[in-house]
Amino acid sequence: MFTLPAALRRHRPGLAGRFAALAAAVAGFALTVGTGPVWAAPAAGKVESVIVKVDHAKVVRLPEKAQTVIVGNPAIADVAVQKNGVMIVTGKSFGVTNLIALDAAGSLLAESLVRVGADSDSVLTVQRGLERESYSCTPVCQPAAQLGDAPKYFGEVGSQASTRNSAALGASKR
Secondary structure, X not given: OOOOOOOOEEEOXXXXXXXXXXXXXXXOXXXXXXXXXXXXXXXOOOOOEEEEEEOOEEEEEOOOOOOEEEEOOOOOEEXXXXXXXEEEEXXXXXXXXXXXXXXXXXXXXXXXXXXXXXXXXXXXXXEEOOEEEEEEEOOOEEEOOOOOOOHHXXXXXXXXXXXXXXXXXXXXXX
């Protein structure tokens, strides 16, 4: 393991950079999860994916000498780089984006796709015509706003959750 320098940077390219980076990812290298190195060195042609669920996080090891981590679309996934040579990848929205690791000279060390999907194991979806509602059933079903729910339902459930959280924070400060 290595310690990343305090000057570790994070860059978010513009729209044109995202498309160029995604095209490069198709020809780039793998980010694998397992006991071996997580990032592959640029030499193979296969791109593997980090799979994470919305609102979940996954620990991923950075390649040695990584100085910059680029997230293609931080609205889909975000990263938090730790000092111990790992980063936390968090699923923010459904979709696919990419991660790029560069060294201090700006050379490509590794590249991977990040696929963010839904946690469908405990979520019940109720479809009423075009309107959708989601419930978390663990094991009793309770309203749980998910991306893609009807705006009215999403707003009502979100508002109730925010009000409850604010009340809990206020009570904890007394």
